[in-house]
Amino acid sequence: MPENKSTSKKISTGIKGMDNALMGGIPEGNQLLLAGGPGVGKTLTSFEILYHAAKANIPCSMVMFEEQQDSALRNIKSTFSEMDGIDGLISTKMLQIEGEESASKIFGNTNAENYTFGDFVSDIEDIIKLNKSRILVIDSISFIKFMVHNHGAYRRSLISMLANMRRMGVTSIMTSEMQTYDRSALRYTQDFFLFDGIITMYQLGEEHERLLAMEIIKMRGANHSRALIPYDITPSGIKMSDI
Numbered sequence: 001m002p003e004n005k006s007t008s009k010k011i012s013t014g015i016k017g018m019d020n021a022l023m024g025g026i027p028e029g030n031q032l033l034l035a036g037g038p039g040v041g042k043t044l045t046s047f048e049i050l051y052h053a054a055k056a057n058i059p060c061s062m063v064m065f066e067e068q069q070d071s072a073l074r075n076i077k078s079t080f081s082e083m084d085g086i087d088g089l090i091s092t093k094m095l096q097i098e099g100e101e102s103a104s105k106i107f108g109n110t111n112a113e114n115y116t117f118g119d120f121v122s123d124i125e126d127i128i129k130l131n132k133s134r135i136l137v138i139d140s141i142s143f144i145k146f147m148v149h150n151h152g153a154y155r156r157s158l159i160s161m162l163a164n165m166r167r168m169g170v171t172s173i174m175t176s177e178m179q180t181y182d183r184s185a186l187r188y189t190q191d192f193f194l195f196d197g198i199i200t201m202y203q204l205g206e207e208h209e210r211l212l213a214m215e216i217i218k219m220r221g222a223n224h225s226r227a228l229i230p231y232d233i234t235p236s237g238i239k240m241s242d243i
């Protein structure tokens, strides 16, 4: 394993194999993209990182857009059935789950047709300020495409959102849904490289013998493993193979 020459402060993911692969954790202040096909564990992994951080008294926020917030949380709790104290972290707001309101505005369930990307970014800023969040998850950013009209606008929106997060000094993890599970079919779009860090999650093999594996593509300011690391989703959390 390469030697860790980085001196920047790291945020532990709380997932042992992931911390090892990241040589200690996510460099503080990095904007990280967690990308993968549906069902590979993006929501669970990003939740687990916040769970461990919140347990260590780091205030965190998770903004969820994919589904109804309570059913998403129910799914997380049923998968991670051996993870203690989730409700306590949420009720003390050490781990704040948000998104229902923004989601209904974005997807047009309320009378908020003029809800723009700028409004969204300012809502996120409010969430961060109110909770003094040091780590933010946005699950997922795929919805941004609903709010903007073309690729140029999407890219500009992403750049301005990332600039805001950097200005606020928050470390963030943004999930993105990819079209494929297949590593060889994956095409990195330019947008990926706007982020400080990129982790991709794959489902390899056939459905009946599926193997989940994670790969750190880039991590600004840090040395990291370049291995493809298998992982399992278990009731006590994500378990990564030793590398």
Ligand SMILES: Nc1ncnc2c1ncn2[C@@H]1O[C@H](COP(=O)(O)OP(=O)(O)O)[C@@H](O)[C@H]1O
Pocket (backbone or CB within 6 Å): 036, 037, 038, 039, 040, 041, 042, 043, 044, 045, 078, 079, 233, 234, 235
């Ligand atoms: N109890 C469990 N044991 C093992 N795997 C599970 C369990 N519950 C859910 N999963 C897996 O977790 C996946 C969902 O993870 P999730 O983080 O929501 O994926 P994503 O956000 O990438 O779409 C499901 O596709 C399923 O394979």
Ligand SMILES: [Mg+2]
Pocket (backbone or CB within 6 Å): 042, 043, 044, 066, 139
């Ligand atoms: Mg998800």
